[in-house]
Amino acid sequence: MSKPKENSPLTAMVLAAGFGRRMRPLTDQTPKPLLPIAGKPLIEYAIERLAAIGVQKVVINLGYLGPKIRQQLGSGSRWGVDIHYSVEHEEEPLETAGGILKALPLIGDSSFLVVNGDVWCDYDLSQWIERPLPESCPGRLLMVPNPPHNPDGDFGIEGGLLSGTAKPRYTFAGISWLRAETLTEYPKRRECFGLGEVFTFNEDKLQAELYEGDWCDVGTPERLENLDRRLTGES
Known part of the structure; x- marks a missing residue:
């Protein structure tokens, strides 16, 4: 794997503060990012992939069972x-964008990768490292074909950019490369809010790329079990 370029993001944030309510009772005593997949906590797959592309600092937000x-x-x-670690209140999660804003003092003021702690994906992020963000670009999003639980998708892609109107629509994979100012300069920023509205505000500016490989949002016990079977080679 090639070395990261000088202006590559050497910092990443892994979002891990959610309750995981849909995963109960599995998450009654275990935070969702620590649920095992093929014998390994889910979040460790993300950390391994980040380390493999040269990321040096990983910031993780902690909430429920942090x-x-x-x-x-x-x-x-x-x-x-x-x-x-960016520590949030266990009973009052800040959502995705709010959690990143709180963690920015740890992240720094440059660009950084963001990975949802409950997503498994085999996409090789070194491909992104080889294609730095243009100076005027607020970020880059990885999109995937719509899974059964999100049949209408989130955004389209037009000319390599995120679009609210282009068809077909795809699902945000929970993996992005953002500039700090994409959050700090968002006019409706507040303590608790999600990345979705930030992406909508930056439609036609954010780069978007479709990935049709192996991806799973481990949001229910059934999806967890299916992914575990696939990775362990069970039928």
Whole structure:
């Protein structure tokens, strides 16, 4: 795998503060990012892939059962990364954009990767590292074909850019490369809000790429079980 370029994002944020209500009772005592897939906590797959492309710092936001995530992952030394934790209130998650804004002092003011802690994907992010963001571009999103639980999709893609009107529509994969100012300069930013509205505000500016490989939003016990069977080679 090629070395990251000088202006590549060497910091990433993994979003891990959600309740995982749809995963109960599995998440009654275990935060969703720590649920095992083929014998390994789900979030560790993301950290391994980030480390493999040269990411040096990983910021993880903690909410529901957050101390268990910190205990499991520690400093990140076993992956060769430096893990920092942004602690949120366990009962009042800040959602995706709010969580990133709170963590920005740890992330820094440059561009950074964002990965949902409950997503499994085999996309090789080194392909992004080889194609830096243009100076005027607020970010890049990975899109996937619509899964059964999101049949209408989120956005279209037109000319390599995110579109609210283009067809067909695709599903946001939970993986992006953002500039800090995409959040800090969003006019409706507040303590608790989601990335979806930030993306909508930046339609026709954000780059978007369709990936048709292996991807799974591990949002229900059934999806968790299916992914585990696939990765362990069970029928």
